[in-house]
Amino acid sequence: MGGRIICVGLGPGDPDLMSVRADRLIRGAHHVAYFRKAGRPGRARTLVDGMIPETATEHAMEYPVTTEIPVDDPEYNRILAGFYDAWTDRLAEITTTEDVVVLCEGDPLFFGSFMHLQTRLEARGIPVSIVPGITGMSGCWTAAGRPMTWGDDVLTIVMATLPEDEILRHVRSADALVVMKIGRNLPKLRRALAQAGRLDDAVMVECGTMKDERVRPLTEVEGPVPYFSIVLLHGSGRRP
Amino acid sequence: MGGRIICVGLGPGDPDLMSVRADRLIRGAHHVAYFRKAGRPGRARTLVDGMIPETATEHAMEYPVTTEIPVDDPEYNRILAGFYDAWTDRLAEITTTEDVVVLCEGDPLFFGSFMHLQTRLEARGIPVSIVPGITGMSGCWTAAGRPMTWGDDVLTIVMATLPEDEILRHVRSADALVVMKIGRNLPKLRRALAQAGRLDDAVMVECGTMKDERVRPLTEVEGPVPYFSIVLLHGSGRRP
Numbered sequence: 275m276g277g278r279i280i281c282v283g284l285g286p287g288d289p290d291l292m293s294v295r296a297d298r299l300i301r302g303a304h305h306v307a308y309f310r311k312a313g314r315p316g317r318a319r320t321l322v323d324g325m326i327p328e329t330a331t332e333h334a335m336e337y338p339v340t341t342e343i344p345v346d347d348p349e350y351n352r353i354l355a356g357f358y359d360a361w362t363d364r365l366a367e368i369t370t371t372e373d374v375v376v377l378c379e380g381d382p383l384f385f386g387s388f389m390h391l392q393t394r395l396e397a398r399g400i401p402v403s404i405v406p407g408i409t410g411m412s413g414c415w416t417a418a419g420r421p422m423t424w425g426d427d428v429l430t431i432v433m434a435t436l437p438e439d440e441i442l443r444h445v446r447s448a449d450a451l452v453v454m455k456i457g458r459n460l461p462k463l464r465r466a467l468a469q470a471g472r473l474d475d476a477v478m479v480e481c482g483t484m485k486d487e488r489v490r491p492l493t494e495v496e497g498p499v500p501y502f503s504i505v506l507l508h509g510s511g512r513r514p
Numbered sequence: 515m516g517g518r519i520i521c522v523g524l525g526p527g528d529p530d531l532m533s534v535r536a537d538r539l540i541r542g543a544h545h546v547a548y549f550r551k552a553g554r555p556g557r558a559r560t561l562v563d564g565m566i567p568e569t570a571t572e573h574a575m576e577y578p579v580t581t582e583i584p585v586d587d588p589e590y591n592r593i594l595a596g597f598y599d600a601w602t603d604r605l606a607e608i609t610t611t612e613d614v615v616v617l618c619e620g621d622p623l624f625f626g627s628f629m630h631l632q633t634r635l636e637a638r639g640i641p642v643s644i645v646p647g648i649t650g651m652s653g654c655w656t657a658a659g660r661p662m663t664w665g666d667d668v669l670t671i672v673m674a675t676l677p678e679d680e681i682l683r684h685v686r687s688a689d690a691l692v693v694m695k696i697g698r699n700l701p702k703l704r705r706a707l708a709q710a711g712r713l714d715d716a717v718m719v720e721c722g723t724m725k726d727e728r729v730r731p732l733t734e735v736e737g738p739v740p741y742f743s744i745v746l747l748h749g750s751g752r753r754p
Contacts, residue, residue: 290535292534352754381648384652390753393753406648408647412621415623416646426673428671428673430670440668444668448670514590
């Protein structure tokens, strides 16, 4: 009898916001795997500090490359594909006899790196279970403390890595907006919001639900922001 | 010293997917309030069966109207506004001495009814805390089992209650799409998806993470579906 791969969503950052199921699976795990940048403790692993049993085997899946090569360079894809293939082999090997719990920040099927393993594992017929988590964006709009969407509001989620005209088009057509992957794309995002006349409504949330949580109007933000910051435009639809 | 209002997100339907914090707050509550249709047990209340202490006082906030009057009739707004005003009074009264835990399916700030109490309570200076939850849509895309978004995919969330041409416009401009509030709007949604050439990609999820969970290609769906069904179009962005 083989084991299973169970990817558990860790939620937005506060361990208390993990699901009851995720908490139980992690505390009972024999094998725990997680992605991290080489030489760093890793955000997923840090989040579960004190929860992994001492008897469990940990598997740190360290990215061979993060920002050293542009994502549109074919070399980036080649290196990462090899990395995911190698970890697919390794996890497949462990699951011949035992379960593996794979940690994933936020919600695994929403921009989570696990998907690159999932598609490879499933292609080999290895069963994968997913435990959803509270998304990082949900942690951020909870930190901001106001309802994101009302009535029939349209909510669009865009990456600030997109070209400025595409961002602008989505700002114009959405009632409520979440912008992720900000970092050095902030000036471009600011221009798109200003052009759509919505810069004054934008809220910047850094580290939602974490100890460094910070919520400010975007107009008050100067200087660099973390890549994992989120900008919100709240909806204002129908309400009694 | 006054109490607090704490609105806890219950997640997508499976009690095991509630956050550790929500679980603890509900099991330790003295006052628990929840919305429901008059004469029904209520989905939020059913979800926490067996969790509320026997000594707790329950407050069923029963909607005075649900589908009997169209939402665009001014009378609908007038009746609901009175209902929210009255419960704001009642909760404000309890919090002069005690905490109240308000239950909310999914994630409170994402299309949750609690927002109508929140704005009224905050207008009176009564502090409100929100515990985020896993959204219903996240439960549904986990049930469907495939990654929703890759790379720089744009995800748009629309209500099927919108006019057909607006739905069509959003289907065309999004990479990944979530459609909520379907029910009798299904024929309209189907036409918009067909016109955009994406009908064959659409997945229908009913009761995601619940015991009646059902996942099918939309093309195989005949006859009526529950209002709380969700239709998904998966993204297909960049991947190594």
